Amino acid sequence: MLIVMSGLPGAGKSSVAQELGRLLPAPVLSVDPVEAAMWRAGIDRDQPTGLAAYVVVEALASDVLALGQTVIVDAVNDAHEAREQWRGLARRRSVALRYIEVICSDRVLHRRRLDGRQRDIDGFVEPTWASVEARRANFYAWCEDRLVLDSIAPLTGNVQIAMAYLRADRGIHYRSPRNDVGSR
Numbered sequence: 001m002l003i004v005m006s007g008l009p010g011a012g013k014s015s016v017a018q019e020l021g022r023l024l025p026a027p028v029l030s031v032d033p034v035e036a037a038m039w040r041a042g043i044d045r046d047q048p049t050g051l052a053a054y055v056v057v058e059a060l061a062s063d064v065l066a067l068g069q070t071v072i073v074d075a076v077n078d079a080h081e082a083r084e085q086w087r088g089l090a091r092r093r094s095v096a097l098r099y100i101e102v103i104c105s106d107r108v109l110h111r112r113r114l115d116g117r118q119r120d121i122d123g124f125v126e127p128t129w130a131s132v133e134a135r136r137a138n139f140y141a142w143c144e145d146r147l148v149l150d151s152i153a154p155l156t157g158n159v160q161i162a163m164a165y166l167r168a169d170r171g172i173h174y175r176s177p178r179n180d181v182g183s184r
Contacts, residue, residue, distance in 0.1 A: 001070045002061065002095050003166065004086045006077035007102035008135055009127045010114030012151030012158075016102055017074040019159040020166075024070055029057045031075035036124035054082060058089055065093040078139045087144075099146035100162055106152050 003020065007013040014030065021028040035053035039045055043052075057073055064071040077083055083099075090097035104110035111129050119126070127135075147165045149158040 001166070002065060002086060002090045002093070002097045003070065003072040004077060004083075004097065004099050005072065005074045005102065006083075006099060006146070008078070008104075008110070008132050008139070009076065010110055010117055010132060011102045011104045012113070012149075012155070013100075013102035014074050014119075015151075015155055016100065016149060016158055016162060017072050019155065020162055021072055023159070023163060024072075024166075026070040026072050027064055028072045028074055029060050029064075031057050031073075032119075032124055033121050036121045040123045054085060058085055062089055062093060065089070065095050076135065078135055080140045083140070083144060098166055099142075099144055100165070101142070101146050101148045102151055102158075103148060104151045109152060 003017075003026070005013040005017045017028045017030075020026065031050070031053045034056050035049045038047075038049045038052060043049055054075065057075065061071045061073055073086065075082065077086070077099075086097060086099075104113070110132075114127070114129060114132060117126055147162060149161060151158065
């Protein structure tokens, strides 16, 4: 299965993705560290490194899917082209595709989270609130089925909802946080 996270920077999608990755278990491929690695390698920030990072993550996700494993993609995915990229990959690999969008309905809380965010991504500059607001204004409307989680709710509850969404007649193996035994 290809699980694609979506949401504005600082909304909480990476937190959900990481917890899902632990429970399923499944690798989480994030676009931001890939883009930062390109910059550290000397690729100029004026180049389309954001697009290139999506392409690199797609190639890595394709390899994981080819092994018969579930993979989680962690990116904003606010453009039609990005979502089409994942649909195409799911078709090529003949796997189920599930979108999970994470929002933060409380803009004050969202901004506080973004302003206080300290991720350990060498060379990556966190987006400003103004850039997040600009992305919000241009966020491509959803046509696809997706699960929407609001990160004002507790992370554990959102992860349980996401797990139920992913398990629903799909037969995914996952590790139970209670007994660490695989379930179907």
